[in-house]
Amino acid sequence: MASLSHAPRIDPDEVFRRLVLRTASETGEEFLHSLVQNIAAALQVAGAWVTEYVPAENKLRTLAFWMHGRLVEPFDYALSGTPCEPVICDRRFFAVEEGVFEQFPKDLSLNDWGAVSYLGVPLLDAGGHVLGHLGAFDTRPLAATPALEAIFSAFATRAAAEFLRLRAARELGAREAQLSGLVDSAMDAILVLDCEGAIARVNPAALRVFGCAEEDLQGEHFVDFLDQPSARRFTLFLDRLADPGSGDDALWVPQSLQALRWDHSVFPAEMTLSRFATHKAACFTVILRNVDERVDAARRIRELTEEAELLRAERRDALGPADMIGRSRCMRELFENIERVAPSGSTVLIHGETGTGKELVARAIHLRSARAKHALVKVNCAAIPAALMESEFFGHEKGAFTGATARREGRFALAHQGTLFLDEVGELSIDLQSKLLRVIQEGEYEPVGGNQTIKVDVRLVAATNRDLAAMVAKGQFREDLFFRLNVFPLNLPPLRERGDDIGALAQAFAERLAARMGRAVEPLEGTDAKLLRSYGWPGNVRELQNVIERAIILSRGTRLDLARAMPQTGGSTVEAEAPAEPGRARRILTARELREVEADNLRQAMESAGWRISGANGAASLLGLPPTTVSSRLKALGIRRPTA
Numbered sequence: 001m002a003s004l005s006h007a008p009r010i011d012p013d014e015v016f017r018r019l020v021l022r023t024a025s026e027t028g029e030e031f032l033h034s035l036v037q038n039i040a041a042a043l044q045v046a047g048a049w050v051t052e053y054v055p056a057e058n059k060l061r062t063l064a065f066w067m068h069g070r071l072v073e074p075f076d077y078a079l080s081g082t083p084c085e086p087v088i089c090d091r092r093f094f095a096v097e098e099g100v101f102e103q104f105p106k107d108l109s110l111n112d113w114g115a116v117s118y119l120g121v122p123l124l125d126a127g128g129h130v131l132g133h134l135g136a137f138d139t140r141p142l143a144a145t146p147a148l149e150a151i152f153s154a155f156a157t158r159a160a161a162e163f164l165r166l167r168a169a170r171e172l173g174a175r176e177a178q179l180s181g182l183v184d185s186a187m188d189a190i191l192v193l194d195c196e197g198a199i200a201r202v203n204p205a206a207l208r209v210f211g212c213a214e215e216d217l218q219g220e221h222f223v224d225f226l227d228q229p230s231a232r233r234f235t236l237f238l239d240r241l242a243d244p245g246s247g248d249d250a251l252w253v254p255q256s257l258q259a260l261r262w263d264h265s266v267f268p269a270e271m272t273l274s275r276f277a278t279h280k281a282a283c284f285t286v287i288l289r290n291v292d293e294r295v296d297a298a299r300r301i302r303e304l305t306e307e308a309e310l311l312r313a314e315r316r317d318a319l320g321p322a323d324m325i326g327r328s329r330c331m332r333e334l335f336e337n338i339e340r341v342a343p344s345g346s347t348v349l350i351h352g353e354t355g356t357g358k359e360l361v362a363r364a365i366h367l368r369s370a371r372a373k374h375a376l377v378k379v380n381c382a383a384i385p386a387a388l389m390e391s392e393f394f395g396h397e398k399g400a401f402t403g404a405t406a407r408r409e410g411r412f413a414l415a416h417q418g419t420l421f422l423d424e425v426g427e428l429s430i431d432l433q434s435k436l437l438r439v440i441q442e443g444e445y446e447p448v449g450g451n452q453t454i455k456v457d458v459r460l461v462a463a464t465n466r467d468l469a470a471m472v473a474k475g476q477f478r479e480d481l482f483f484r485l486n487v488f489p490l491n492l493p494p495l496r497e498r499g500d501d502i503g504a505l506a507q508a509f510a511e512r513l514a515a516r517m518g519r520a521v522e523p524l525e526g527t528d529a530k531l532l533r534s535y536g537w538p539g540n541v542r543e544l545q546n547v548i549e550r551a552i553i554l555s556r557g558t559r560l561d562l563a564r565a566m567p568q569t570g571g572s573t574v575e576a577e578a579p580a581e582p583g584r585a586r587r588i589l590t591a592r593e594l595r596e597v598e599a600d601n602l603r604q605a606m607e608s609a610g611w612r613i614s615g616a617n618g619a620a621s622l623l624g625l626p627p628t629t630v631s632s633r634l635k636a637l638g639i640r641r642p643t644a
Contacts, residue, residue, distance in 0.1 A: 016151050018042045028169070031162045032064035033071060035134075035155060040066045043148075045138035047113065050123070050159050052132040053079075053088055060084060060132065063163065067113070081106030087120040087133045093153065095119035095144035100137070110137070117142035121152040123160040134159050186287075193284040197221050197238060200283070209290050212262035222286060227266065230257040234273075241275040242282055250274035259288065267292050324360055325508055326501045330493040334361070341488045342368035347440070349425075349485045350463040352492030355542030355636055358463035359423060361490060365461055366419040374418030377411050382424035389432050393439075396448035412445060412456050419459045425485065426466035426477065433478045440484050460485065495537040495544060503529035505541060509548040510560060522558045531562055538595055539636035543567075546629045546636075553626070567594050599637045606634070611641045 019038050026034045032050050039048040047067035051060040058079050065072040079085050083104050086094040096103055100118045101110040110118075119142060120135030134156040136142075189206035191199050199217045207214060210225060223231040237253060240246050251273050259269040271288040326332070341348055342365045350358045359378065366376040384392050395410030411420060422428075428436065439445050444455050462485045471477035495502060507524050514521045537543055551565035602619070609619040613627045613634075620627040634640075 014042070016154075019151070019155060028162055028166055029064070032159060033066075035159060036064045036066040037071075039134075039136055039155070043136060043138075043142075045136045045142065046115070047138075048134075048136040050132065050134050050163070051084070052163065053123075053130050055130075060088075063132070063166075077109065083107065083110075083118045084120055084133055084135060087122050087135070088130055091122050091124065091128070091130055093119070093121045093149045095142070095149075097144055098141035113137065114139045116140055119144050119148070119152065121149070121156045123156050123163060125160060125164060131160055131163055189286075189288040189290075191217070191222060191286040191288065193222055193286060195242075195282050197223060197235075197284070206288070209267075209288065210259075210261050216262060225260050227258040227260060230259070233257070237273055238284065241273060241284065248275075259290075324357070324364060325504050326498060327504070328493075328498045328501045331498060331501060334490065334492065337488075337490055338364050339368065341365065341490075343370065344488075345369065345371075345459055347459070347485055347487040348461045348490060349468075349488070350461065350490045350492060352463070352465060353494050353540055354465050355540035356492040356494060357541050358465075358492060359421065361492065362419070362421040362423075362461040362463065366421075366459075369419065369459065371418050371459055375415055376419045376421060377415035378421045378423060379411050380423045382427040386429050386432075389429070390435065391448045393432070393436070394445045394447050397450045410445075410447065412439060412458055413454065415456075415458045417457050419461055422460065422462040424464060425462040426464040426468055426471060430476075430478065433481050437478065437481045437484060440481075495540040499533070500529075502532050502537075502544065505544060506532055506548055509545050510552065513545075513549050514552055517552060519552055520558050521552060521555070521560055524560065524562075528560065528562050531566065535566060538592075539633075542632055543636055546632050549629055550625065553624075567598060595637065598633070599639060602630070602633055602637065603639055605630075606639070606641070 019035070019042060036048040036050060040046070047065070049065035049067075049072075050063045052063055054061055054076070057076075059076050060079055061076045062072070062074045065074070079088060081104060083094065083096055083100055086092070096118045098116050100115050101107070104110060109115075115137040116139055118135065118137045120133050122133050123131040125131055134152060136152075184203050186203055186205055189209040190203040191206055192201040194200050199220050199222055202214060202217050206217065210217065223234055226234055234253070234257070237251050241248055241251060253271045253273060257269045257271065258266050260266060268291040269288050270291055271286055274285045274287075275282055276285065277283070324335070326335070338361065348362075348365060350361050352358050362378075363376060366372060379392060381389070391408070391410065393410050393412055395408050395413055435445070439456065439458075440460065443457065444453050446453055468477050468482050468486070472479045472482050495505075503524060506528070510521050510524065532544070539546070547562070547565050547567070548560070551560045551562050554564050555561045602623070605619040605622045606613075609617055609622060612618045613620055613630050615621070618627070620630045623630060
C-alpha cells in the first residue's frame with residue numbers, strides 16, 4: 001500500500017538485540033516498564049503497553065503504559081469495540097497497519113491519542129489461558145511484518161512470565177498480610193523460633209506478656225525466659241519435635257511451666273509448640289498463655305456470679321421500685337419528691353431508720369433518671385472492714401497490699417455513668433470521707449497502689465440511719481462532705497407512722513412470698529390489720545416482711561397465723577416469759593423488752609451454731625426459720641459476731 005511508505009523502516013535484528021540488552025537484567029514491574037519504553041523507542045512508535053485481562057468485567061487494566069515519551073498512570077478500559085478485542089478473544093497476533101480509528105470508531109481513546117496503526121499479541125500462561133496482552137500504536141502507518149510479529153510474541157512470553165511472578169508476589173503478600181493480622185491480633189503470645197531455638201519473630205501479645213520491647217526478644221534464646229526446670233522440659237519437647245522420626249508436628253505443654261518476664265518476675269504458663277519447615281530447615285512456633293490471666297478471669301467470673309446471685313437474692317427479698325406501696329400522706333410526699341429529684345442528677349441523702357426501704361428509694365431514683373441504662377452499684381459502708389473500704393471504693397492494682405493477687409475495679413469504676421448508692425454512709429472513717437469528697441468535687445481518683453488518675457462520672461445517692469448533723473457537731477463527720485451529700489434530703493417515715501400502709505404492705509408481702517413458696521393464702525382480715533398496727537415495728541418494713549414470711553411458714557392452711565408469728569406473742573422465735581400459773585395473768589411486755597428477748601434468743605442460737613446461719617446445724621435450723629429471715633433479724637437487731 002502506498003501509504004505504508006510513510007512507515008518507519010525497522011531492522012528486526014536490531015530491534016530484538018536492543019530489547020534483549022535493555023531488559024535482560026530487569027524483573028517484575030521494572031521489566032514491564034523497561035519493555036514498553038524500549039519497544040516504543042526501538043519501533044519508533046507513539047506508545048506501547050502491557051495489560052492484565054479482567055474477564056469478570058471484560059476489561060483491561062494497564063500494568064505498564066509508555067506514551068509520547070512518558071509512563072502513564074495505570075487505568076482500566078472496556079475491551080469491547082477496541083482493537084485489543086481480537087487479540088484477547090481470538091488469542092492471536094492482530095495488527096491494523098493504518099486507519100485503526102475508522103475500523104474501531106467506538107474506541108474514542110484511539111482518536112484522543114491520534115492513533116493510525118495498532119498491533120498486539122496475547123499474554124498466555126502454560127495452559128493457554130489469556131492473562132492480558134502486549135500492544136503498540138503509532139500516529140503513522142506501521143508495517144506488520146512476520147519478523148515484527150515474532151519479536152512481539154517472544155517478548156509477550158517473557159512479559160507473561162513476569163506477570164505471573166507479580167501475581168504470585170501479590171497473592172503471597174496478601175496471605176502474609178492476613179497471617180500477620182491474625183498473629184498480631186491474637187490474645188496469646190506467639191513466638192517464632194529458628195532451628196536453634198532463638199526468637200526470630202514475636203507478636204504484640206508476646207511483648208505485653210514478657211513486659212519488654214521487640215528488640216529485647218529478637219535473637220534471644222527462648223529457654224532464657226523459663227526457669228531452669230521449665231527450660232529443661234522445654235528442651236526435651238523441642239528435641240522431640242526436631243526429630244523427624246518422632247512423627248510429632250505439634251505438642252501441648254501443660255501449665256506447670258514457669259516463665260520469666262523481662263524484669264525476672266515469674267508467672268505460670270501453658271503453651272503449644274509446633275514445627276514447620278522453611279528453606280529445608282526446621283523452625284518452631286510457640287503459642288504461650290499466661291495462666292495468671294485465666295485464673296484472674298475465672299476468679300472474676302466467680303465474683304460476678306456471686307454478685308449476680310446476691311442481686312437476684314436481693315430482688316427476691318425486696319419489693320421493686322414499681323411496687324413501692326403507700327397511700328399515707330408521708331409516703332405520697334416521698335413519691336412526689338422522688339419524681340422531682342430523679343431526673344435532676346443531683347446528689348440525694350436518704351434519712352431513715354433501719355428497714356424503712358432506703359435501698360428501694362435509691363433504686364427508684366436511679367430507674368427514673370437518665371442513668372437508668374447503666375449500673376446501680378451498692379456499697380454497704382457498715383459491712384466492709386475499714387481497712388478494705390478504700391480498695392472497695394477505688395479498686396487496687398495487683399500487689400498493692402497483702403492479698404491483692406490481681407488487679408480489681410472499684411465500685412466507682414463499676415458505677416461509671418450510672419449511680420453509686422452509699423448505704424450507711426455515716427459509718428465511713430474521717431480519712432475515707434476526705435477521699436470521697438475529692439471524687440465528688442473533681443470526678444477523679446487513683447486506685448490503691450496505682451499512680452494513674454481515673455476520671456469517673458457517677459451520681460451519688462447516700463443513705464443513713466444516723467443523725468449526720470449531730471455527728472458533724474461532734475467532729476465525727478466532715479461538714480463539707482455533709483453539705484455535698486445533703487443537696488436534696490429525703491426522709492423515710494418509720495412504719496409505725498404509716499397507718500393503713502402497714503396492712504397494704506403486709507398483704508403485698510403475703511401474696512408475693514406465698515407465690516414464691518408455692519402456697520395459697522387468704523386475704524388479711526380486719527383483725528389482722530388491727531394486730532399489725534398495734535405493734536411498734538422497730539425493724540420497720542424489713543421486720544414486717546420477716547413476720548409475714550414466718551406466718552406463712554407457721555400456717556397449716558390458707559389462713560395466716562399472725563398471732564404466732566408476731567414478736568409480742570413469742571411465736572416460733574422465743575417465749576416471752578414462762579407460762580403463767582392457772583388463774584394468773586401474764587405480764588405484758590413492752591416493745592423494747594420484746595426486742596431484748598428476741599436479741600438474746602437469736603444471739604444464743606448463733607453461739608450454739610458456731611455463728612453459722614445455714615446448714616443442718618446452723619442457727620436457722622435451730623430456730624426453725626429461713627436463713628434469709630435470720631440474716632435480716634441479725635442486721636435489724638445489730639447483732640454481730642464478737643471479735644477475738
